[in-house]
Amino acid sequence: MSQLRSTLDFLVYDWLQGEGLTARTRYADHSRETFDAVLDTCERIAREKYAPFNRTVDTEEPRFDGEKVILPQCTYDARRAYAEAGMLAAGKDAEWGGMQLPYLVEAAANSFFACASVSMGSNLLTSANANLLLVHGTPLQKQVFAVNELEGNWAGTMALSEPQAGSSLSDISTRALPDGDGFESDPLGARYRLKGNKMWISAGDHELTENIVHLVLAKIPGPDGKLIPGVKGISLFIVPKKLVDAQGQLTGERNDVALAGLNHKLGWRGTTNTLLNFGEGKYPVRGDGGGGLDGQGAGAIGYLVGQPHEGLKCMFHMMNEARIGIGMAATMLGLAGYYASLDYARNRPQGRPVGEAGKDATRPQVRIIEHTDVKRMLLAQKAYGEGALALNLYCARLVDDGRTGTPEVAARAKLLLEVLTPICKSWPSEFCLEANSLAIQIHGGYGYTRDFPVEQYWRDNRLNMIHEGTHGIQAADLLGRKVRMQDGAGLQLLAATINATIERALQVPQLAGYANQLAQALQDVGAATKAAWATANPQEALANAVPYMQAFGHTVLAWMWLDVALVVLARDAALSAPAHAGQMGAARYFFHYELPRIGAWLQVVRQRDMTCAELPEDAF
């Protein structure tokens, strides 16, 4: 983890000028020392409570004994240490017991846990859940639900998907009916009864906390009793696993939320993943201490958050945070594999160098890091992992600027973040998965045994291209919405920001060639964007949205590396010569080996290639 720490220090302080955030009112009580103290604490907890148990949570996957979900003890210990460190409330207002830490520092601190054992904690979900409530909840909802989450007493989930709907949220069929006449006057919020099934709910049931706060999307039927089709009919509800009173005390009664099954996954096994039944009658709610029950209203009790029919808007607030979190998780798995394979390559003797020197079999074998192809696989991982980390931290810094910058800075940051979020989520999930495959490859046969950690990283990482919006959904969001919104203002802003880096790099002899290469790439992406939409036909424009996103992502990552390289060269190289050489090597690798790949991706976008779209179904 010491290598991760020095990479974080460079990116957070040297590159993103994180210490400068302390000049802002919100962060005025902080200093480099308090930031470092948080990083130190998280690094220590991750090393002591997470890393040693990463294989344990894989082999002892969650199981259901019919009544309770069984998790290994280490998960309890890790969660307690995390909560006690105050990390659940790290970024929250002091008013709610938070540290008011910049999101940049919070994200950097959380990266240690993802690197040590990505699936062990579902803390980010709890934190994001509370965050949503702090923005959209009533004062009492904040006090009862959010604060109990932030203090570590309760955990949180987000319950969107349903078995028949998957990513298609307009097709959810969980319904919410007003709970009797006085339903609107419940102090915890307008009270409804929910019935429906929710699939893929992470941390949907467990005994880690005394209660679980589900944030559930459901539809309130119209006057005709029918559900409103489409996403407009969706509302958001707090559905606690156990019922609570207005003081936040458990009433002792269980809400009608039942675990219908655990999903048994390929990876990411430390986190329970569930199918939940709401209001199926397994735990009938007989009284709720509130308005009159009419017997017809059976179902799980839920409290409306925000306005009816505006649930998706509230939820998106949480989903965007979750998407950045997934990008970071994918990144840290990539780096975990890099560190593991680097360690292996430095210690494993095998084979001899290519050429004359290697022909003498009486000479001892060399360590495999001396083989160029192993170096190539290491450098690719470094370029992917550290590049993705730079992007994720850059986006985290944008979150801070959006919250605390001057109005102009904030508006710019929010717009840029809108455009970058699909990349921030998708790029690490694709290329840090590739990095994990390279980590396996470096280990040879040992890499696919369970005696080494890399096969688990690879399995864990495979989820990230799927959950919180698949690759296809991110790509459609990017090309269908983000680069077009406000007449392309987001794309223009991104281009201007990248161009600023290019302008600076053109002044540096070592980087001028890369600056020109990036300028060309940016122009190619812009031209492909225009060409895709030239016929204004979404079916043609979006037919190659994923290749578009891949090319877009590689261009963004090349920008990251060029920008990082500028700062690396500006430092006193003598101070950290090896790290300096490594970062410049990774930047070089990215421009030599990776950026040229965009040509093939953009070609089909530019030509609005309909090869796939037009193939009839029976031809497959």
Next chain:
Amino acid sequence: MSQLRSTLDFLVYDWLQGEGLTARTRYADHSRETFDAVLDTCERIAREKYAPFNRTVDTEEPRFDGEKVILPQCTYDARRAYAEAGMLAAGKDAEWGGMQLPYLVEAAANSFFACASVSMGSNLLTSANANLLLVHGTPLQKQVFAVNELEGNWAGTMALSEPQAGSSLSDISTRALPDGDGFESDPLGARYRLKGNKMWISAGDHELTENIVHLVLAKIPGPDGKLIPGVKGISLFIVPKKLVDAQGQLTGERNDVALAGLNHKLGWRGTTNTLLNFGEGKYPVRGDGGGGLDGQGAGAIGYLVGQPHEGLKCMFHMMNEARIGIGMAATMLGLAGYYASLDYARNRPQGRPVGEAGKDATRPQVRIIEHTDVKRMLLAQKAYGEGALALNLYCARLVDDGRTGTPEVAARAKLLLEVLTPICKSWPSEFCLEANSLAIQIHGGYGYTRDFPVEQYWRDNRLNMIHEGTHGIQAADLLGRKVRMQDGAGLQLLAATINATIERALQVPQLAGYANQLAQALQDVGAATKAAWATANPQEALANAVPYMQAFGHTVLAWMWLDVALVVLARDAALSAPAHAGQMGAARYFFHYELPRIGAWLQVVRQRDMTCAELPEDAF
């Protein structure tokens, strides 16, 4: 499997003119009917005895109770059915009980098993082991060991790797000492005593058969008692698990071959993978019915195959077959994932079309195969999987031509096969793994649960880039040896063969553009080959051997698709319109989406890019 069958029929009969092989003396007893009968039988056994148990062999992975390896019953049943069908001897001489089936048909028939459950059988290993003995063994070795393997009584392994040596065979340290004075006169072959450890031995121990025939590489010390460094000192030995007499009867005595451990793998779990100790004294051999034991010679008893110090040459015979077998296994996993995800996409409703038509949420959801991005992921899988199958069968046909063609045809086939073997092994293992990842992606969240088969295909396939020579080793073999041998004769022959396809395609208006694209790619590969070796410095030339192999492979696959397309267009399209459209669609996909990727790969080769090679170790 019916889709696989029609694809095989097209490739074997229409494209590769397999029926024409019956004109050759060796195959004169065969006809399309006998070929079809074998395919029918294998398809049926695979469907009945393999496919239903693919998950079973994954979840009930082999375990060792201290005495015996425990495997699920289905593995016994599958093996028996396979052996009883005569498939272990499918390609062997009638003299040895074989069917004298062309390798092309044998490979096609075996593809059903790999598609149904790739790791359940280790039959190819037994068959290849026997094959080696039929070429290099003494008459009695053939009679005793090979025939018992072909009849299904015994199984075979290849034992090359050692824990400290891995792929570096020159560093193996298993030693073989003459077993007493009369060691040379043992009827089963010159008798030695072996001591050493062998790692990664597939099917290294089990109770599926009454005996196991290990083919073991070991070094006979020189007169000074020291092992000869390098690969020249390596000899090959038959080391049976249980000792046998010259009639092939078990003597009742165990040889000193002990299971030291099972490797617990990420995938491919149906096949036991072992660490074996030879001659450690766990099963001391007290008498062997042969020459005098001197007490000093303790160790596992092994019989020399071929000449001393020429073991690697014999073994390479087996390894090349194994490499084609791995390519085929990777291919069939790719196709298995394609079929599974195609089935899912045809039945899973979710979402609505892009554009106006999709905005009406009152309309029912469509099946996901109607989404272009899903079609893209299906077509990529089809292009990878069916393309790889074409390549593997093409190589299988080359094996037949090498064995039974006229001298010119045979020489040409052998040379071409030499060049294509690294591609045949590496390309499917990389791109059909990618196909499996796409199959997961199509399933969304379900794809990473163990309720669907695709996550297992992906795990199973990850081994194929490693075993039987890693990607790096294949690439060094291709660029370091195969394209340079005989002054580049192999590469020239391949180019001439590809050019013949290009010439024909130039005459077909629909394909002329692709023909030109392929001609350019071929020229680029040739130029990159020259540029790589321009300084005659292997360290520079081979620094980017893997990207070279990727580009080379994509060029070969584009050739396959162009050649297939020629035959597709020559058929009466009306006879099988959907299949026709599908093959043309996959060809189109390959030229539009895949072949353009070679630009980025070849650039670093051409420039002899030393970015990775020159990065100092401490910079990582």
